[in-house]
Amino acid sequence: MYQYDAIDQRLVDERAAQFREQVRRRLAGELTDLEFKPLRLMNGLYLQLHAYMLRIAIPYGTLSSRQMRRLAEIGRRYDKDYGHFTTRQNIQFNWIKLENTPDILDALAEVEMHAIQTSGNCIRNVTADQYAGVVAGEVEDPRIYAEVLRQWSTLHPEFSFLPRKFKIAISGAFPDRAAVKTHDIGLFIKRNGKGEVGFEVLAGGGQGRTPVIAQTVRDFVPKAELLAYLESIMRVYNLMGRRDNIYKARIKILVQSLGIEKFRALVEEDYAASRDSGSPLPDAEIARIAAFFMPPAYERIETPVRAFEAARFENREFARWVQNNVVAHKRPGYAIAVVSLKPEGGVPGDASSDQMDAIADLADEFSGGEVRVTHEQNLVLPNVRQDALHALWQKLSKHGLATPNLNLITDIIACPGLDYCALANARSIPIAQRIQERFADRERQELLGELRIKISGCINACGHHHVGHIGILGVDKQGEEFYQLSLGGSADENASVGKILGKGFPAEQVPDAIEKLIATYLDHRTDGEKFIDTYRRIGIEPFKERVYAAG
């Protein structure tokens, strides 16, 4: 993992000190609430329905066990004993008192963490493939460049007051697990014809009220030019993006209105003029950062691992968890273990302080002290020996952390919704829970296979409903919560935006409607075909007919 040097630490310390002074001015009445708002937002502090919410950055979803313990402690001391992992690989605490925030930021700074740029119209936390560095077939480890981008985007003097928030994602392998094409800027690490490593740079993706899939701005940008090239994209957007209407202010609207050719021409024109004064990315700096992401000393392990195979054979529940939640590691004899934060009837993405402590301990015992957060709101132990999986599973089970449902119908993404959020029109969490209850049967879930349900409580789409195989959008219909279903969305390298099925349903009818979608899929699927593939083959009509059939 990356470790701060004196420069990184000083910046975070100075930021915490700055915020302490701002909070002091607010509490002393020297700042009005209106004046304080932009300042607190730059530090991830939102005012929600019931309390302040603090969003803490987890850069590219990577945490040490020490940092995880600190989060547990913050939950215990300053919140209600839990935290909520988000679709941006961050964590939110929902019940924070303003006067405690300076101490929380200090506590974070001590473990090389912060809340910088977790809100505001600036470059937000950079997200990356949660299996970075441990999955086979990677061109290079995206964490190296995600860290480069974290530093470059932190307090960027030119790009801290953009027309709107700005999100960057990076992936170094296929399939794309970082939802690269739904970001303002998406980066695929790639090799060009000469074998050099660089980046395909995409721009203009996004969700919200106007979902758009990103388009390629340049097919190959060499490493040394990455930051200067991104600065040209940012500059065109900063100068030309709309500022008169927040719903039209994201870069996707600019790219759409100019067309990708014109947008590209403007970026290239700016780049030709500014490349020499742009941020450099020297090889030596890449090498310095890359050294923090060197693989651990893996042992040579004979496979198949007999103890592991025997445990799978003897214990069906363990076998099921392995089948669903363990992902192939690049090294023989090792595994990537995914800790589901989607127990049936729970709140997607929530973890109690005790669970966070437990995961930190298990990370130390089994996975080199490292944890990852996924944008699907689960956690990952990236380096587990196969012969230790059974022991890990037993310990996870004790803490309610062994739900074997990765990528299945109950592994639902949901935004906080009307239970917390001031923007929401409808609740998301109870809908997720109803669906989880309806489909709680483990065998049935497995029979249905990969199926991604994503729920947003309003049109801002924080729950990614546009890119759910089944998307659910909460709307307010004359004071009542209604839910609109969409089908066929996908966030991977074949990204697509879901199509709206038809008129919405009141909350209690949503599980039945999903049931009918599932029945249609089962009727039509060929052997081994996933829901999304069946949908792509047969289209929306058969689903529509079934769901809206009379009686």
Next chain:
Amino acid sequence: MPLVKHGAFVANEWVEVADDAALPSDGAVILSLKRWQAERDALAGRNGKFGIRLPADADPAVIRADLDRFALIVLEFPKFNDGRAFSQARILRQRYGFAGEIRAAGHVIRDLLLFMARCGFDAFQLAPERTLDDWRAAMREFSVWYQPAADARVPASELRHRALAAQ
């Protein structure tokens, strides 16, 4: 509005001239972009310095050919969170090499000052209640940076590799 330059309050020698007002025969004047574009040729022989107020939505390229005729460019922050002038300033300083004064006007809040200085602003029109201590404190809030910009502050990657090279 108090004006800060080089870390001190300074008298504003510049007169802002409205588009329909007569131009004083000498002295330093600030004109709108519109007026400059209409009268630039006629103003050639005038005695006195010119400054121009560039709106946030203007492409700095429109004044590029005239830059040597300006001693001052005023860039505007219509709202504190409208950051277009940051890019305008860097283009003027770094791409076009403008060496005169670049003044921040409009909704200039203390928390933007360092960003402004980094992007090439060297004069700041502050809200009346601001003190010089306030300005100095704001300019000291951060001492390390990750990006090169239009000022002399050395970015982190360079500091790190100077340190490595010195070992």
